[in-house]
Every structure is written in structure tokens, then in C-alpha cells.
Amino acid sequence: MSTPAEKLRVNDRPDNKGWKKWGPYLSERSWGTVREDYSPYGDAWNYVNHDMARSRAYRWGEEGIGGISDNKGHICLAFAFWNHRDSILKERMFGLAGPEGNHGEDVKELYYYLDSTPTHSYMKMLYKYPQQEFPYNRLVVETMRRTRYDFEFELLDTGIFDKDEYFDIFIEYAKADENDLLMKVTVYNRSAKPAPLTLLPTIWFRNTWSWGYEQYAYKPMLNGIAGSQIEVNHKQLGKFKLYCEKADELLFCDNETNTERLYGRQNQTPYTKDGINNFIITGHRENINPNEIGTKAAARYEKMIGAGESYTIRLRFSDKTQLLTPFGNFDDIFELRKKEADEFYDALQKNVADPELRAIQRQAYAGMLWNKQFYYYNVNEWLKGDPKMPVPFQGRVYARNDTWKHMYTANILSMPDKWEYPWFAAWDLAFHTLTLARLDPHFAKRQLAVILREYYMHPNGQIPAYEWNFSDVNPPVHAWATWKVYEIDKELNGTGDIGFLERVFHKLLLNFTWWVNRKDVAGNNIFGGGFLGLDNIGVFDRSQPLPVGGRIEQADGTGWMAMYTLNMLRIACEISLVRPSYQDMASKFFEHFLHIAAAMSNLGKHNISLWDEEDQFYYDVLHTPDNNARLLKIRSMVGLIPLFAVEILDEDMLSKLPDFKRRLEWVLRNRPDLASLISRWHEPGKGATHLLSLLRGHRMKMLLKRMFDETEFLSDYGIRALSKYHEAHPYEFVLNGEVFRVKYVPAESETSLFGGNSNWRGPVWFPVNFLLIDSLLKFYQYYGDDFEVEYPTHSGQVMSIKDTAILLADRLINIFRKDFRGHIPAYGSVKKLQQDPHFRGLYLFFEYFHGDNGCGLGASHQTGWTGLVADLIEYVYKYQPEGVTITSAVNK
Known part of the structure; x- marks a missing residue:
């Protein structure tokens, strides 16, 4: 052909x-953007x-x-x-x-x-x-x-x-x-x-x-x-x-x-x-x-x-x-x-047989490609104002992004949404590249490389977050995206681009060092970070000083960093197959992961850790100025993020990296306290593989039990950002007579945090759901069919991790598929969108989705990360459970 x-x-x-x-x-x-704003107060x-x-x-x-x-x-x-x-x-x-x-x-x-x-x-x-x-x-x-x-x-x-x-x-x-x-x-x-x-x-x-x-x-x-x-x-x-x-x-x-x-x-x-x-x-x-x-x-x-x-x-x-x-x-x-x-x-789309899914996937691809934008911003010139302007420049009392004077962007970038978010956003962009890699691997790789260039990345190693505040902290997902894009490119074109991996790896080293130096305040491998993309999921705005003073040790921040170390480890191993000197870097990230895993498992000086044995769940820990600590018991995506930290090493690869293998075995032999953190390292899994993960079998099963519970995280349309448990049992934190409350809200935000235009308190978000599915498939790569869980919880149905991952993907895809009534969940009860022949076959890829009914919410053209539905369709066809048809969940 x-x-x-x-x-x-x-x-x-x-x-x-x-x-x-x-x-x-x-x-x-272009109106209403930071770039066009020359006002004194932002x-x-x-x-x-x-x-x-x-x-x-x-x-x-x-x-x-x-x-x-x-x-x-x-x-x-x-x-x-x-x-x-x-x-x-x-x-x-x-x-x-x-x-x-x-x-x-x-x-x-x-x-x-x-x-x-x-x-x-x-x-x-x-x-x-x-x-x-x-x-x-x-x-x-x-x-x-x-x-x-x-x-x-x-x-x-x-x-x-x-x-x-x-x-x-x-x-x-x-x-x-x-x-x-x-x-x-x-x-x-x-x-x-x-x-x-x-x-x-x-x-x-x-x-x-x-x-x-x-x-x-x-x-x-x-x-x-x-x-x-x-x-x-x-x-x-x-x-x-x-x-x-x-x-x-x-x-x-x-x-x-x-x-x-x-x-x-x-x-x-x-x-x-x-x-x-x-x-x-x-x-x-x-x-x-x-x-x-x-x-x-x-x-x-x-x-x-x-x-x-x-x-x-x-x-x-x-x-x-x-x-x-x-x-x-x-x-x-x-x-x-x-x-x-x-x-x-x-x-x-040769693997996608269903015409409806082909149509959804192709329009998702179209949205990804239409959402490219020429993004131009010379921060130094912008801060100073121009010599000639329509009105004289009065200067700025509030100089937004004034520590980013080096930043000079003039590139074609993938935007989250060219109307609601027509500006650079770092962690959004990382997710975009996965879908773009199937269309144009060159463009996807350039997107990841360009934001790490010296005219984007801060000299201290921080990746700029987004136009409204480059100094804010986004989750460190770029190493993960780099590896995924590398894998997709290799799958499509037969060879892996080691030069791309090496180029990006060097810059990610700077960023990793920034995280270690800036966001591990106590130096104990437990990370803070800020809101980390999950805008209003917590009881406080984590990007601002806490009203109680003190600091928060974050389960998600630490989980993200554990994931980061494993991503860097995997990239270093791949480069080492061609350039053996990178084995030293693989060893460095292997040991760093073990120290983070130890920190997450061990009790701190207050006899408290991020893992709560009573609830069998991960929570943030609040350290107050009076030297006390307490768990913030909010059952949210924050507690599921440690699942993302998983990597598989196989014996064949290790045999080709003798220096790394020797160092790895020395650590396991001489540091049994760290070795015990790795699930069954000395018992190779499916296909002679070894598992690196924050979660051992029991903790993983308990986390999945809660995640797959339809009264908590599992909705008909994916994993909610906040447990439905908090609908009847809001979390409350009392400070000086003021009550801070976190309640399950399945639709639009009820708070003004981050402009009130997003909600991580209940709806379904594609990027974190995709990461969960991707992680589950990695766990399956190690465990195979031997590790079974109940899905959904309390249903009596027991199946492999792979099957749960694909059935979860199927629920997300169902947001865009017609159900037994001929209705598309994303369009809710809007008759025009559901029934009119001139709206038939038209798809909107919303920012997030109602936690109970799957209705689309937020930005309506956020193909940027909701375009991941195209990748989920590929996953479902690749890993479809035996005896389960692809449309099974639609007509349940």
C-alpha cells in the first residue's frame, strides 16, 4: 500500500x-489577554x-x-x-x-x-x-x-x-x-x-x-x-x-x-x-x-x-x-x-471499525489542528511599554510576570482553546502532544522541545506555567509526555528518535533540579508546589500563603514528583542503550524515586504520613506554625495521583545496561529499607518484568476499591475529581470561627478561585483520567491477569487491571457516543443539539464534564486535552476485553 x-x-x-x-x-x-493589557493594575x-x-x-x-x-x-x-x-x-x-x-x-x-x-x-x-x-x-x-x-x-x-x-x-x-x-x-x-x-x-x-x-x-x-x-x-x-x-x-x-x-x-x-x-x-x-x-x-x-x-x-x-x-x-x-x-x-484510523467512533476521533483530530496559534510575547518589551502607543503608557503598579524578562515567544503553539484559553499553558500543552503525535510527530516533538528552550524556561529551571502567571506551578508532566510521544512516534514510524529524547532530557534535568530545590521545603522528599493544576479542589488556594500560616505537604505534589523520577529513569535507560554514559543518570533517578517512596510511606515526626491507614487513602498534611500537623481528609484526585508513579523495567533491557543493573542491585542489597518499597522486585512479573511503583499490592487494591466505587469516584462517564461522598459529607476546616468547606459539586464551580471558570470539585476531567488509564495499563504489563479487582466496587464482577482500564476508557468515550435513546451525554438536555438534523454529527470537546450525567462544561472547544478521546479510542480497540463489545457500556 x-x-x-x-x-x-x-x-x-x-x-x-x-x-x-x-x-x-x-x-x-486577542482582546482580554494579558499581552494586550497595558493597564497599571493588570x-x-x-x-x-x-x-x-x-x-x-x-x-x-x-x-x-x-x-x-x-x-x-x-x-x-x-x-x-x-x-x-x-x-x-x-x-x-x-x-x-x-x-x-x-x-x-x-x-x-x-x-x-x-x-x-x-x-x-x-x-x-x-x-x-x-x-x-x-x-x-x-x-x-x-x-x-x-x-x-x-x-x-x-x-x-x-x-x-x-x-x-x-x-x-x-x-x-x-x-x-x-x-x-x-x-x-x-x-x-x-x-x-x-x-x-x-x-x-x-x-x-x-x-x-x-x-x-x-x-x-x-x-x-x-x-x-x-x-x-x-x-x-x-x-x-x-x-x-x-x-x-x-x-x-x-x-x-x-x-x-x-x-x-x-x-x-x-x-x-x-x-x-x-x-x-x-x-x-x-x-x-x-x-x-x-x-x-x-x-x-x-x-x-x-x-x-x-x-x-x-x-x-x-x-x-x-x-x-x-x-x-x-x-x-x-x-x-x-x-x-x-x-x-x-x-x-x-x-x-485503520484499527477503528465503528463509523461513529471514527467520526468522533476525526473531529477531535480536527480540533487539535485548528487550535494551533501563532503565539507572540516579548515580556521585556511588554513590561517597558512601547515608544509609541495609542495612549501614553502610564507604567504598571502591578507588573505581571516581571521575573520573566527573558521570555520571548514567537512560535506556532497548540492552544487549549483559541477563544477561552488563547494563550500558552504548559501542562495543557503536554497532553496535547500525545494526540498531535499520531498526526504529526515532528510538530508534537517541537512543542515539547520549544517550551524548554532558553527563551521560555526560566534560568532557574522553572517551566513557565501560563500567561496569567508564568511563576505558578503546573504538574511536572513533560517528561511523561516526552516518553509517550517517543513511543507513539516509534510505533508509527518504526524507529525511536533518540536525539529528541536526549535533547529534552538535558533541559528536564534543569527543571527537575528546580523542583527539588524550590518545592521540597523541608528537604525530606515530600513536595508542595501550589495548586498543581487542580485549581479549586482543596480547602485553601494552594498558590497563595495559607490563612493559617505554615505549609502543606501535598500527596499530589509528591506523587507527581515520584512520577517525574520514573519518567526520567525510563528516558535515561532508553538513551543508555545508545549512549552508555547515561546509565549514571538512570541510577540517580532510581535512587531518588526510592527516597520519595520512603518519604511517602514513613511516618513523620508527628507520627503522621500522607497515607492514612484508617481511610486507606492519601491525603495532604497541613503543618501549622504551632508545630502541629493534621491530615486534610478530602477524598479527591489528590489522593489518586500516586497511582501515576509506575514504571516497568524488563530483564532484557537491564541486561544491556550492566552499569545501571550493578548499581541497582547494590542499592537493593545494601539498603533493604528501600528495597522493601518496591513491589516484588525479585519476583519478575509477566514477561520477566520488574515493577517500580509507590503502591504495593494491598495499598493499590484499597485505592482502586475507592476509585471504582460508583458512590465515590466512578461515574458513568469516568473518574470524578472529587468523591461523591462529599456531597452528603462536605469536608470542613474551621479557622477563627470561619468555616472553609469542600463539597462535591458535579457541574460548574461555585467558588471564585482561579476566576471561577473551572471546577475540580466533582466533574470528570480527561487529562487525569487518561493518566489513570495509562498507569493501570502499566500495572497490567507487570501483573498480567493474575492481579484482579472488583469493578465496579460492590458489583461482584472481578476482572484484570487491563479490563478495568479499558472499561473506564469506554465510559469516557461514551460522553460523545449516542446512547440507547440516541442522545449524546455531552449535550445534556439541549433538544436542538440532540435532535436537530443540522446539528447531527457535530461534536464539541468541552473542558470537563458533569460528574453525574456527563454533560459538557467549561470551555467548549478545549480539544487540547479532551482531544485525548482520540487516543482512548485507539486504546479500546487495542486492549478490548475478551467477550466485551466496544459499545457495551452505552446501553447498560
Whole structure:
């Protein structure tokens, strides 16, 4: 069988050039980001808000609907629409700022990523645009009325889609060559009556010239030709043309801030960024350039679309500037690229037989690829302010990220969600790379490597956490992700990239050292760290000083670090097979793991440890200033994270690493106190393997007993972040008469911690569920079928660890599958999403899911880590329990 053409393109070069030079690299929201915030007190949401966005030139990024750009974001193309009712153009997705939403920031639109190849040779998305006036004000006002205890008020709740008075707008791209892009927009009128629509494919330059830097003073230019072509001249990228078939007219303005509207200051040009918007809405031409030149331009297409009818426009953006018939082979190229996309995914999904699962998996892949973004942020320049700005820079009282002056990012990065989280987030990115590795191993490896480069990683070794606070602490999952990506790449391509492992390993050594030096406060191999991604799971905000004083020894922080040591051990062993000198590093991490394992098992000076014998569970330990200690008995994901620390070493590998094996055996022989911590080391398991784990058989069984209990952690749709036990029995901590409470909350957050836009107090989260499944499969690699557990607890069903892992994966996949009623759990009770034929086959990959009914919550396009469903589908087909069909749990 020949290699698919798209696979050849992916393997052609490892960087983001060539066929990947152009892609969906525009953000969907640049307003309300830290980068655009030059306020004194760090008020990012209000410094540039949605209303200001159409009039203010951005400094660091650009945004658009269904947009693309080059890999440095210089030339941008996207689509704007007008339904002849709205008071502004639909140029950008609308949503609520963090302080406006009753559960934090929240996009209020309906759009879906339907398809993409890794090189973006073919892409498709869908935007649903109401024909009635878009309910901007109602969405804001109604949400402000609601509390944190109420559900979010969504666009569908306004009733604007009830009569099907909307347009389905399909946006498609196909590349004829590396710098030759074909664009097609097909609009369907879903209503029972004709409706007008103005379409405005828009091209503009990111503004690099207005900020007072001499080296960026060059200003590129757009020129109109013959009413249907826009000539593009850019010093760095060269010459292009945008061919606009049968456009009604071309409109030009400048990507410059309308300082008169926003700040009451005189404009530098009459043709400001909002000029095209102002002309379309009012009909007044004074804001568009009659000479048809500028730095922003659009082709206008106005059409009355009949009931149930469709309308298509075609465009071509090309470096071939002398095309006589730019649309002559247009349809043929589109069909070829779609065929190649199908061939690529047929090969990638060869193990997935179920058509519904193939569709879910392919849209998950599409979301991963559409969520790429050009991420630009020079922290040192940003802190100082620019020489020229729309308003004079007043400086900062609160200088966010002021200890990260070295950080200079200008890369294509995988975003968690390009509207709700259109910014770099480190631990999210680690999970993204697993799914991306199946699509484009080169890109996945670059993502892991780039955040460890000297212009990201702090000189002290800390990995930047996320844009709002680079100094916060994310779980150390990058070594785990590095090993997983290495394994996936090796599985797909036959050989392992040792050079990649070695390059990343060196940088991870710095980060590991930072953890040991900064987060083991007492020097006893018990780690703190902060919130560690589990935002509001605890009784206190662990990123802030404790209200009681003192410190917390964290079961999750220590579990994460034990996992980190084993990941580094495994990587060192693999490199040692080629470079024997790395055996010393393998020995170092082996011994470090043993010391952490000892610390977690031993009683401290207060006769207290992280493992509670009474409850048979791991808890955090609070050390107070009066030299007392107490367990914080919250049954949460914190206590399950020690399961992640598991690694298997086999005899065949050890025989090839004699120095490491010799040191390992010396430690086991001369430190019996440490040797006893390793489960049955001298009794090889399945396939002559040895197990390294924090958990011995009994503790593991007790932890799994609680985890698989449907009255505690196990829901129909995965493992909850907090035990349901706390629904009837909230955990309470009393301090000076004030009660701090942790209660099981299966849906949106009821607290304001971390903006109130996430909830680790009950819902199901894909990343930690994936880690649990991955760990269970490692345990099975050692124990085989001999180690059995009851699943679910109290059910009387006994099975192997492998079977529990896959049935757990099946529950997570069921979130997106139709049940026996034909309903998709992720969409809850929303009839439009469940029953309407024009919503059928459309998937949203939410941030997290209701702990009881599987309904999607939080960010709606968080394919970043919920895209892991694609990997779970692969797992289920690979490890499906004998005699259990893949859809067994759906119809239970």
C-alpha cells in the first residue's frame, strides 16, 4: 500500500515551514489577554474589551473567524459576516469576559471544527450565524443576573435558533501548493424564508509598524486591482494576490487604532481599523479609502439567499500573481485535497471499525489542528511599554510576570482553546502532544522541545506555567509526555528518535533540579508546589500563603514528583542503550524515586504520613506554625495521583545496561529499607518484568476499591475529581470561627478561585483520567491477569487491571457516543443539539464534564486535552476485553 500524499508532506520537513507555512494560526480572541493589557493594575479584561476590539490595533496577535495566517502572523485572512440586523459586523467570536461570566470567561457562539490535515492542505469548519439581531446585550445582562450556583446562559437559551432562522456557514481551505491557498465559503439558509447576508473575506497585516521601533518601521501595502483582485506586498513574505471571484466591490482601510472613538484623541488616518465595519453598517464611505490601498481590505459579497437554498463564494490567495484563470482548476484541487485527507485518515484510523467512533476521533483530530496559534510575547518589551502607543503608557503598579524578562515567544503553539484559553499553558500543552503525535510527530516533538528552550524556561529551571502567571506551578508532566510521544512516534514510524529524547532530557534535568530545590521545603522528599493544576479542589488556594500560616505537604505534589523520577529513569535507560554514559543518570533517578517512596510511606515526626491507614487513602498534611500537623481528609484526585508513579523495567533491557543493573542491585542489597518499597522486585512479573511503583499490592487494591466505587469516584462517564461522598459529607476546616468547606459539586464551580471558570470539585476531567488509564495499563504489563479487582466496587464482577482500564476508557468515550435513546451525554438536555438534523454529527470537546450525567462544561472547544478521546479510542480497540463489545457500556 502506497504512503498517503499527506503523510509524505508531513514527513517532508520537521519545522513549521513548507506546506505548514500557512495554517489556522490566528487566535479567536486577542482582546482580554494579558499581552494586550497595558493597564497599571493588570485589568486585562477591561483594558481591551470586545466592544473596543473592532477599533483597536493589536500589539501581539490577531483574531478572526475561520482565519489563517503565515507562521509568524504577518499576513492574516479571515471572514466577517453581516445579517443586515446587527449593529456591528460579525468579525470575531463574541463571549463574556472573566468578570462578566457567572463561571468566568465564556464564548457565546456556535462553531465547529470539522476537518484538517496536519499540513492544513485541507481544512473545514462550520459557523452558525443567526439571522435575527445577535443578542449581545441579553447575553450580558442575563448572565450578570445569574450567580455561581446557576447554570450558564448560552446562545441557544436565548431562543434565537428556535425557528431555524440562521445560516450554516461552511469555511473550507485547500492548498494548491505551499503558498497557494484556495478558499470556499458555502452558506445554507436554514430558515423557511429568504434572508440577506453580506460576506466579507478579509485580509490584513498584523500591525508591526506603529509602536515606535525603527527596525519594524516598514509598512506593507494592499492594493486593489480591477474590483476583484487584491495585491499583497510584504517585505519579508514577498508578493501575493487574493483573487476574489465575482466580488461586488473591494473595500480598504488601515489596521490602525481609532483613537478618536476609543480615547478622544485625533486619528493618524481617517481609514482606521473599523472603517469597513462602519461603512457596511452605516453606508457612509468616509471611513474607507477611495484609492483602494491600505493595510486591511475586504471583498464584499451581498446576497439574498432563498429559503433552504445555498450560496458559495470562491477565493484564491497565491504567490502566483499572474494567474489568468485562477478558478479554472479550483474544484479539481479541492476534490484532490479532500481525497488525500480521507486517505490519510483511513490509514491513521485503520484499527477503528465503528463509523461513529471514527467520526468522533476525526473531529477531535480536527480540533487539535485548528487550535494551533501563532503565539507572540516579548515580556521585556511588554513590561517597558512601547515608544509609541495609542495612549501614553502610564507604567504598571502591578507588573505581571516581571521575573520573566527573558521570555520571548514567537512560535506556532497548540492552544487549549483559541477563544477561552488563547494563550500558552504548559501542562495543557503536554497532553496535547500525545494526540498531535499520531498526526504529526515532528510538530508534537517541537512543542515539547520549544517550551524548554532558553527563551521560555526560566534560568532557574522553572517551566513557565501560563500567561496569567508564568511563576505558578503546573504538574511536572513533560517528561511523561516526552516518553509517550517517543513511543507513539516509534510505533508509527518504526524507529525511536533518540536525539529528541536526549535533547529534552538535558533541559528536564534543569527543571527537575528546580523542583527539588524550590518545592521540597523541608528537604525530606515530600513536595508542595501550589495548586498543581487542580485549581479549586482543596480547602485553601494552594498558590497563595495559607490563612493559617505554615505549609502543606501535598500527596499530589509528591506523587507527581515520584512520577517525574520514573519518567526520567525510563528516558535515561532508553538513551543508555545508545549512549552508555547515561546509565549514571538512570541510577540517580532510581535512587531518588526510592527516597520519595520512603518519604511517602514513613511516618513523620508527628507520627503522621500522607497515607492514612484508617481511610486507606492519601491525603495532604497541613503543618501549622504551632508545630502541629493534621491530615486534610478530602477524598479527591489528590489522593489518586500516586497511582501515576509506575514504571516497568524488563530483564532484557537491564541486561544491556550492566552499569545501571550493578548499581541497582547494590542499592537493593545494601539498603533493604528501600528495597522493601518496591513491589516484588525479585519476583519478575509477566514477561520477566520488574515493577517500580509507590503502591504495593494491598495499598493499590484499597485505592482502586475507592476509585471504582460508583458512590465515590466512578461515574458513568469516568473518574470524578472529587468523591461523591462529599456531597452528603462536605469536608470542613474551621479557622477563627470561619468555616472553609469542600463539597462535591458535579457541574460548574461555585467558588471564585482561579476566576471561577473551572471546577475540580466533582466533574470528570480527561487529562487525569487518561493518566489513570495509562498507569493501570502499566500495572497490567507487570501483573498480567493474575492481579484482579472488583469493578465496579460492590458489583461482584472481578476482572484484570487491563479490563478495568479499558472499561473506564469506554465510559469516557461514551460522553460523545449516542446512547440507547440516541442522545449524546455531552449535550445534556439541549433538544436542538440532540435532535436537530443540522446539528447531527457535530461534536464539541468541552473542558470537563458533569460528574453525574456527563454533560459538557467549561470551555467548549478545549480539544487540547479532551482531544485525548482520540487516543482512548485507539486504546479500546487495542486492549478490548475478551467477550466485551466496544459499545457495551452505552446501553447498560
